Amino acid sequence: MVLPNSDLIFNKIDECDTITIFGHVRPDGDAYGSAMGLKLAIDMFYPGKKTFAVVDDTWGVPTRLPKATKPNSLPIETIKDSLAITVDTPTVARLGDPRAINAKYLIKIDHHPLVEHFGDAEFVDDSKCANALIIADILYSRFPVISPDAAECLLLGILTDSGNLRFTTEADAFNKAGRLISNGANIKEIYDTIYASSLSNLRLKNKMLSQLKTKGKVAYCIFDLPWLKSLGQKADDIAPHVNLIGFTSECPLWAFFAQYPDGSYRAEFRCNGDYDVSAIAALLGGGGHRQASGATLANRQEVLKAIDLLAVAKPSPEDQD
Ligand SMILES: [Mn+2]
Numbered sequence: 001m002v003l004p005n006s007d008l009i010f011n012k013i014d015e016c017d018t019i020t021i022f023g024h025v026r027p028d029g030d031a032y033g034s035a036m037g038l039k040l041a042i043d044m045f046y047p048g049k050k051t052f053a054v055v056d057d058t059w060g061v062p063t064r065l066p067k068a069t070k071p072n073s074l075p076i077e078t079i080k081d082s083l084a085i086t087v088d089t090p091t092v093a094r095l096g097d098p099r100a101i102n103a104k105y106l107i108k109i110d111h112h113p114l115v116e117h118f119g120d121a122e123f124v125d126d127s128k129c130a131n132a133l134i135i136a137d138i139l140y141s142r143f144p145v146i147s148p149d150a151a152e153c154l155l156l157g158i159l160t161d162s163g164n165l166r167f168t169t170e171a172d173a174f175n176k177a178g179r180l181i182s183n184g185a186n187i188k189e190i191y192d193t194i195y196a197s198s199l200s201n202l203r204l205k206n207k208m209l210s211q212l213k214t215k216g217k218v219a220y221c222i223f224d225l226p227w228l229k230s231l232g233q234k235a236d237d238i239a240p241h242v243n244l245i246g247f248t249s250e251c252p253l254w255a256f257f258a259q260y261p262d263g264s265y266r267a268e269f270r271c272n273g274d275y276d277v278s279a280i281a282a283l284l285g286g287g288g289h290r291q292a293s294g295a296t297l298a299n300r301q302e303v304l305k306a307i308d309l310l311a312v313a314k315p316s317p318e319d320q321d
Pocket of ligand 1 (some may be wrong): 030031089111128130131161
């Protein structure tokens with residue numbers, strides 16, 4: 001854990017007129033919510049600053065919330081003249097807009113295992129189930145209350161990274177969620193967005209389940225490009241729904257492999273109990289958390305190799321530090 005005094009962040013915000021905040025490629029609710037939550041909080045407490053949350057759109061964000069800035073759309077001069085803060089991103093290669101590293105001062109805030117140092121200051125705590133929890137800690141160290149929209153963005157991050165608080169036992173996650181709700185975060189609006197469904201959605205899930213295969217204690221689906229095309233779907237739309245095949249009593253590990261038009265596959269790995277898919281993802285050039293990781297695999301041979309690695313995985317209790 002690397003957690004400097006959060007005064008450093010506020011001192012840097014005081015010094016800089018422009019603050020740019022960057023998330024990771026293919027953002028999830030935590031990357032998006034952390035970036036937008038921090039931006040909206042800065043807007044409230046530092047009126048007059050120019051702030052940009054630079055992160056792509058993602059699934060599960062209530063449409064009422066303010067929108068982020070698209071990666072690679074800010075002029076490089078704006079980034080160079082800014083304080084940049086990266087959120088939920090363990091490596092430079094994972095940044096949605098790698099130009100962040102050109103900023104005059106760079107602060108990294110993350111909750112992934114520390115695999116690469118970058119930036120001038122790092123706030124990294126991999127014991128947190130969501131990056132948004134670290135942002136909330138930093139903000140609440142100085143301000144007792146944040147704006148409803150900032151609170152809702154951070155709550156979105158906590159809920160999406162923890163499976164709606166189902167995959168965490170951290171009291172802090174529940175306490176922070178409560179505090180954000182008391183600051184005006186609309187949890188119903190988030191749930192209505194996350195759980196929105198339709199008949200066509202149910203039919204798609206039915207088709208996805210029809211691809212289910214198992215190997216030992218691994219459940220998996222391979223979605224090849226022709227299959228995706230026949231349903232008008234893209235790899236990045238399908239892959240995040242990997243938990244559709246999760247949490248069975250027979251298969252504590254599960255994975256989705258969805259093919260991109262260039263032939264490569266987006267792989268999503270999940271597990272339950274004492275397994276660790278991050279180690280397998282790392283062997284395949286990816287990364288992530290013990291129970292949720294991902295990688296991009298070059299071809300079908302790599303997909304089969306991934307399935308073999310998952311099939312021989314042994315449970316290993318988490319190290320206590
Ligand atoms: Mn995260």
